[in-house]
Amino acid sequence: EAGVTQFPSHSVIEKGQTVTLRCDPISGHDNLYWYRRVMGKEIKFLLHFVKESKQDESGMPNNRFLAERTGGTYSTLKVQPAELEDSGVYFCASSQLPGRWTSGSGGELFFGEGSRLTVL
Amino acid sequence: AQSVTQLGSHVSVSEGALVLLRCNYSSSVPPYLFWYVQYPNQGLQLLLKYTSAATLVKGINGFEAEFKKSETSFHLTKPSAHMSDAAEYFCAVSESGSGGGADGLTFGKGTHLIIQP
Numbered sequence: 001e002a003g004v005t006q007f008p009s010h011s012v013i014e015k016g017q018t019v020t021l022r023c024d025p026i027s028g029h030d031n032l033y034w035y036r037r038v039m040g041k042e043i044k045f046l047l048h049f050v051k052e053s054k055q056d057e058s059g060m061p062n063n064r065f066l067a068e069r070t071g072g073t074y075s076t077l078k079v080q081p082a083e084l085e086d087s088g089v090y091f092c093a094s095s096q097l098p099g100r101w102t103s104g105s106g107g108e109l110f111f112g113e114g115s116r117l118t119v120l
Numbered sequence: 121a122q123s124v125t126q127l128g129s130h131v132s133v134s135e136g137a138l139v140l141l142r143c144n145y146s147s148s149v150p151p152y153l154f155w156y157v158q159y160p161n162q163g164l165q166l167l168l169k170y171t172s173a174a175t176l177v178k179g180i181n182g183f184e185a186e187f188k189k190s191e192t193s194f195h196l197t198k199p200s201a202h203m204s205d206a207a208e209y210f211c212a213v214s215e216s217g218s219g220g221g222a223d224g225l226t227f228g229k230g231t232h233l234i235i236q237p
Contacts, residue, residue, distance in 0.1 A: 004163065035225075042124075043164075043210065043227040056224075091164065109225070111156075111164035 004112035006092050012118045018080040021115045025094030032075050033109065034067060038088040049075060082119045089114040122147045122215050126228035134236045139198040141231050143211030146192065153194045154212040155185055164210065170194060206235045
């Protein structure tokens with residue numbers, strides 16, 4: 001079974017340009033999450049989709065970031081226009097259940113390899 | 121609010137030696153606790169999780185962690201390090217039991233584990 005895949009693995013752009021990151025979750029996983037790790041800092045939550053609906057986007061930094069999940073399958077995260085502080089690694093994760101963990105239950109998040117964004 | 125502190129951005133041990141990666145958490149409710157590992161050029165992989173059952177949790181690849189409420193700690197250990205254990209390790213806490221939101225998964229800054237031959 002294919003895992004969570006992200007594209008591109010690395011993107012280098014100039015300040016002011018636009019970049020679109022893509023995430024393909026594990027087939028059948030309704031829940032999709034985006035996280036970001038800025039260099040030297042923690043991995044931080046950005047937003048959570050349930051199917052095509054945004055369940056929680058409280059972690060999105062500002063309105064330069066736009067996430068979509070049309071049809072409830074793959075998701076895109078667009079940064080427009082990119083700023084220097086947007087550099088980092090963007091992780092996508094998916095789960096079958098809404099990430100609620102109890103002893104022995106599912107809900108585990110499966111992460112992709114991340115997309116590294118460098119803004120010059 | 122929940123938070124995680126991982127002591128040491130880099131930990132170096134000799135092959136065959138004990139691995140100890142430290143994690144302390146802050147949570148206003150009984151937490152869910154996790155250790156994730158990221159091997160080079162791979163995604164985050166769940167090593168183990170604590171979900172209010174046994175306080176000593178066994179994970180994959182011989183790792184285990186013990187939940188100590190009195191110390192608010194969830195340190196990761198492995199009796200004998202192997203070269204293949206070289207990776208970055210992340211401790212994470214969740215108050216809500218959810219992956220998302222302000223009380224969802226909160227990660228520490230990560231610890232690079234270096235294995236000396």
